[in-house]
Amino acid sequence: MKLLALGIIFLILCKGNAQQQKDFNPNTYRFSYKSELYKGTRVEITSKLKALKNNSWFVNIPEEKKTVLNILFKKAKEQPIPKLYKKHAIAFLDALYAYEEFLKIYDNALYEVILNLKQDMRRLDFKFERQFTKAKIALERANKEDKNNTQKIDLISKELLDSQIKLICHRWMKKKIEKYKGMDAIKNPDELIAEFKKEEAMNVFTMIEKKRTEQISAYLENQIIDFFYNKSLPEIDVEDLQLDYIDKL
Structure with a gap:
């Protein structure tokens, strides 16, 4: 028994010594x-x-x-x-x-922006559709009552096209934004949000460095609207428009 005990102690010491050497x-x-x-x-x-x-x-x-x-x-x-x-x-x-604090601020600010946009989408949708229908009515009236005033008709035609593009682009964006659910849309973004985050990272970082953190959300909201608008332009069909709130003209 003593011999066995001594053997065990020897092995333990050897193991400890080997660990120390390591x-x-x-x-x-x-x-x-x-x-x-x-x-x-x-x-x-x-x-x-x-x-x-x-x-x-x-x-x-x-x-x-x-x-x-x-x-x-x-x-x-x-x-x-x-x-x-x-x-x-x-x-x-x-x-x-x-950079941990920067990443937290950035993600939280962008999440807040997405939430605000989702809440505001329907109101803006109605607003843009109303602008479009007003421009369309104005053009029809001008063609009837002032058809020889080409300058006026061209101006209203441009307003109509601009409002039509704005409405269709908005609806393209609306479909994208409404799919984003919770913080996961920011932490595990799709290609659009990932690209946007990469583009704006340095600008947001600079704002944090300059102690302008309170301005980040407003800045990101303006930027993401422009970003989605520009992304939508190659994707939309100007003729593919249905009115959702106002009787079709």
């Missing part, structure tokens, strides 16, 4: 950041940092800032000395996580 191995890097332990070879930790950098959560960091992050990441992974590697790795992580 921990103090010059090829083993070790440091903590935000309660996360980074431990392993330089290749292993670098792989972990790279996976973090490419995480979908950080996808909307402005491209200009991603360039800075890539430089910091490259500096870290090239450090052959554990102490220097730790220093540069932490500098990279500091820079990366500094």
Whole structure:
């Protein structure tokens, strides 16, 4: 029994010694950041940092800032000395996580904008349809009562076409916006929202840097309306229009 006990103790000591040797191995890097332990070879930790950098959560960091992050990441992974590697790795992580607050503000502001647009879509739909019907009535009246006034008729015709395009583009946008459900539409966006987020990321980041956070929602609302309008133009058929609120003319 004593021999067995001594054997077990010997194995435990050997295992502990092996673990100590591993921990103090010059090829083993070790440091903590935000309660996360980074431990392993330089290749292993670098792989972990790279996976973090490419995480979908950080996808909307402005491209200009991603360039800075890539430089910091490259500096870290090239450090052959554990102490220097730790220093540069932490500098990279500091820079990366500094964007967390930006991403939260950005997503929340855009979510608020989408909610507001969804609530306002029906009112705007009626407004734009009314503008279109007024322009159409005005053109018909001008053609009857003032048919020789080509300048006036051309002006009203342009107003009619503009209002028609505005209404059809609005309805294209309305269909898209109404499909967005909850924060998931922002966190896991379709191609349109993903493209918009990428385009406006740097502008929003700059507004946050300049302490203009309260202006972000209004800014994004104006921008997303223009964005959807421009996206709708190649997609719409100007002749494909049905009136929903006002009797057909």
